[in-house]
Amino acid sequence: MSEQIKVAYWPGCVSRGFTTELHGSMAIAAQKLDIELVELDRANCCGAGVIAEHNQELADTLNARTFALAQQTGLSMMNICSTCQGAQSECQQRLDADSSYRAHINEVLSGQGLAYEKGKDGFTNKNFLWLLVEDYGLDRLAEKVTRPLSGLRVGPFYGCYVVRPKERLGYDEFPERDLYLEKVIETLGGEVVEYDGARKCCGFPVITMNRDTSLRQAGTHVGDALDAGADCLVTPCPLCHLNLDMQQPEAAKVVNRDLGLAVLHLPQLVSLALGASPKELGMSKHIASTKWVEERLAAVPA
Amino acid sequence: MAEYTLKVRRYQPESGEGAYWEEFKVELDPSLSVLDGLLQAKDRDDGSLSVRCSCRAAICGSCGMKINGQSGLGCKTQVGEALEMAERKASVSPSADGGTPPIVIEPMGNMPVIKDLITDMESTHWTKIRRVTPWLLPHGEAPEREYVVEPESMIDITQSMACIQCGACVSSCLSMEADPEFIGPAALAKAYRFVGDPRDAETKERLHDLAHDPHGIYDCTHCFSCIDACPKGVAPMDQIMRLRRKAGEEGIDDDPNNGHSHEEAFVKIIEKKGTLDEALLVQESYAPGVKGKLKPSMGAIKGLIESLPTVLRAIKTGKARSAHKVIPGLHPKLPGGAQDEVKAIYKHAEEHREEFNIYIAGEDEDFVEPEPDEPTDETLAAEAAAAAESEAS
Numbered sequence: 055m056s057e058q059i060k061v062a063y064w065p066g067c068v069s070r071g072f073t074t075e076l077h078g079s080m081a082i083a084a085q086k087l088d089i090e091l092v093e094l095d096r097a098n099c100c101g102a103g104v105i106a107e108h109n110q111e112l113a114d115t116l117n118a119r120t121f122a123l124a125q126q127t128g129l130s131m132m133n134i135c136s137t138c139q140g141a142q143s144e145c146q147q148r149l150d151a152d153s154s155y156r157a158h159i160n161e162v163l164s165g166q167g168l169a170y171e172k173g174k175d176g177f178t179n180k181n182f183l184w185l186l187v188e189d190y191g192l193d194r195l196a197e198k199v200t201r202p203l204s205g206l207r208v209g210p211f212y213g214c215y216v217v218r219p220k221e222r223l224g225y226d227e228f229p230e231r232d233l234y235l236e237k238v239i240e241t242l243g244g245e246v247v248e249y250d251g252a253r254k255c256c257g258f259p260v261i262t263m264n265r266d267t268s269l270r271q272a273g274t275h276v277g278d279a280l281d282a283g284a285d286c287l288v289t290p291c292p293l294c295h296l297n298l299d300m301q302q303p304e305a306a307k308v309v310n311r312d313l314g315l316a317v318l319h320l321p322q323l324v325s326l327a328l329g330a331s332p333k334e335l336g337m338s339k340h341i342a343s344t345k346w347v348e349e350r351l352a353a354v355p356a
Numbered sequence: 357m358a359e360y361t362l363k364v365r366r367y368q369p370e371s372g373e374g375a376y377w378e379e380f381k382v383e384l385d386p387s388l389s390v391l392d393g394l395l396q397a398k399d400r401d402d403g404s405l406s407v408r409c410s411c412r413a414a415i416c417g418s419c420g421m422k423i424n425g426q427s428g429l430g431c432k433t434q435v436g437e438a439l440e441m442a443e444r445k446a447s448v449s450p451s452a453d454g455g456t457p458p459i460v461i462e463p464m465g466n467m468p469v470i471k472d473l474i475t476d477m478e479s480t481h482w483t484k485i486r487r488v489t490p491w492l493l494p495h496g497e498a499p500e501r502e503y504v505v506e507p508e509s510m511i512d513i514t515q516s517m518a519c520i521q522c523g524a525c526v527s528s529c530l531s532m533e534a535d536p537e538f539i540g541p542a543a544l545a546k547a548y549r550f551v552g553d554p555r556d557a558e559t560k561e562r563l564h565d566l567a568h569d570p571h572g573i574y575d576c577t578h579c580f581s582c583i584d585a586c587p588k589g590v591a592p593m594d595q596i597m598r599l600r601r602k603a604g605e606e607g608i609d610d611d612p613n614n615g616h617s618h619e620e621a622f623v624k625i626i627e628k629k630g631t632l633d634e635a636l637l638v639q640e641s642y643a644p645g646v647k648g649k650l651k652p653s654m655g656a657i658k659g660l661i662e663s664l665p666t667v668l669r670a671i672k673t674g675k676a677r678s679a680h681k682v683i684p685g686l687h688p689k690l691p692g693g694a695q696d697e698v699k700a701i702y703k704h705a706e707e708h709r710e711e712f713n714i715y716i717a718g719e720d721e722d723f724v725e726p727e728p729d730e731p732t733d734e735t736l737a738a739e740a741a742a743a744a745e746s747e748a749s
Contacts, residue, residue: 067632112705218580236448
């Protein structure tokens with residue numbers, strides 16, 4: 055009997071905003087995997103790098119507050135957003151580097167009965183993808199699969215914030231973190247599609263600042279994945295999902311070609327293989343139709 | 357000694373043929389560099405194999421290249437390490453044949469190739485470096501001897517001064533891949549080197565220039581590629597973010613990319629709501645505040661109109677059907693007094709605005725990896741001894 059996993063769960067803003075299907079499908083995935091989620095509903099936005107760009111101390115304190123709230127539960131933290139992972143890891147790296155800086159940040163938190171303590175109870179903050187591979191384990195995941203994604207050709211799309219910078223994101227200890235999506239796709243019975251954009255930028259951070267640069271990136275990666283024969287993409291980042299899925303018709307105009315490629319959130323892909331229906335996973339809410347994925351799965355006997 | 361296969365992207369302009377792949381077998385110690393491997397292949401197999409190099413010690417910045425897709429210096433990447441990377445990638449690759457994979461070596465990206473691994477750095481690197489006025493612009497009469505500055509006031513720019521102009525960051529830049537006109541990571545890091553210099557008198561003019569260029573500081577997509585590519589720890593993206601911060605502090609708020617208004621809108625929304633009100637962010641990025649709405653710029657109108665089809669599609673599929681997702685400002689704030697905690701953090705942090713740079717400050721020396729949970733034989737023995745002692749007393 056493996057140990058049950060219980061985490062302080064930070065869903066992020068976008069999973070409760072424009073990608074509610076992600077929040078819902080994470081709840082389904084957790085239930086099927088028997089992972090207990092203690093949701094941090096008082097926690098705040100990670101700042102997505104934008105608050106750090108404005109005032110680094112502000113971003114560091116806001117995220118220290120989230121870590122402190124998680125530490126109050128005595129649990130390690132899990133997120134479902136590459137961007138939260140990157141922005142929070144950046145602040146955590148600074149907080150962990152220097153005890154006097156940490157004390158300065160904790161000054162304001164102490165007034166709220168909170169404190170971020172480095173390494174308390176082995177505290178970590180992991181994206182669902184990392185947790186799935188490192189703590190849950192691929193063998194255990196394989197045992198849970200009831201509907202292998204046989205024949206489904208899936209292109210991984212990581213999101214910059216879980217692949218770079220390597221030194222900050224724990225690659226010394228876990229050098230294969232930028233290969234986990236491939237491993238998960240295989241474990242779920244799907245086929246990995248190799249294409250150029252898997253670890254590139256979706257372009258989302260500059261969508262309001264340089265629309266053409268932004269959509270050119272999204273459109274190019276979706277196009278490359280289609281050319282490589284993908285049935286869908288999978289991403290652990292809802293912000294990538296916004297540019298790859300929600301903006302896909304606009305990206306198609308910029309790269310001047312037909313697109314039309316389903317983009318799944320990681321918990322959706324996992325839950326499909328664990329027997330959940332596309333409907334309960336909110337796949338009808340996507341902009342790029344997921345019908346083809348559903349047909350491919352229906353064509354393969356469970 | 358071990359044998360390695362180097363799979364090199366080659367191009368010989370004089371042949372009239374396109375670029376092609378060629379494999380070379382080399383034999384060297386795993387601790388030697390990829391550049392050493394290339395030079396061995398050049399020496400033993402094909403003297404025409406072309407690569408720029410000089411110091412072989414990560415000082416001159418000549419041998420920028422892509423190794424297994426990662427931009428960096430050939431002389432700073434060990435062959436053993438490069439093979440491990442290739443093996444990791446092959447372990448999940450459906451196209452791998454199961455044998456020892458080759459180390460894949462390509463010329464730098466985002467630059468025209470002159471021959472084999474030699475790129476033309478003039479068009480996308482040096483031109484852009486010159487674009488940012490990479491020299492000091494002091495005002496007033498020059499001092500009789502050198503400028504005297506407090507050492508502390510120069511520490512801030514030592515990170516950007518560490519640049520060796522190798523171009524690895526330019527090679528890796530994902531914004532430049534989509535927008536070749538982007539000023540880019542190397543030139544913008546260089547720009548910060550002068551913006552942060554206490555002797556320079558045109559800080560505001562420099563920032564205004566870089567913010568008002570549509571391919572300037574607000575064209576960086578924040579992908580961290582340049583940070584991983586840089587062999588000297590310059591972290592060009594961090595320097596770009598500091599340029600944005602300084603531009604904001606200088607009150608430069610009317611850039612054509614709406615970069616500053618996006619930042620302002622984001623920061624204010626979190627102060628008020630704690631989590632992101634996406635509808636309000638879109639509105640305020642394009643048309644900030646009362647002024648932005650009464651007198652919207654042409655760019656703002658264009659931006660808002662362009663985002664309409666996306667919003668309508670989201671309403672149609674049910675992605676954004678509830679009122680608080682489409683009507684700016686209806687997004688709820690954090691529950692149970694949590695919003696006041698966030699506001700208190702804002703008050704504290706906006707007063708201090710402390711910037712902690714690990715590159716300069718380093719990490720605490722007392723850092724020790726947390727002990728594993730499993731008790732070791734030694735701790736068990738110590739506990740047993742302590743227990744025996746307490747029993748005896």
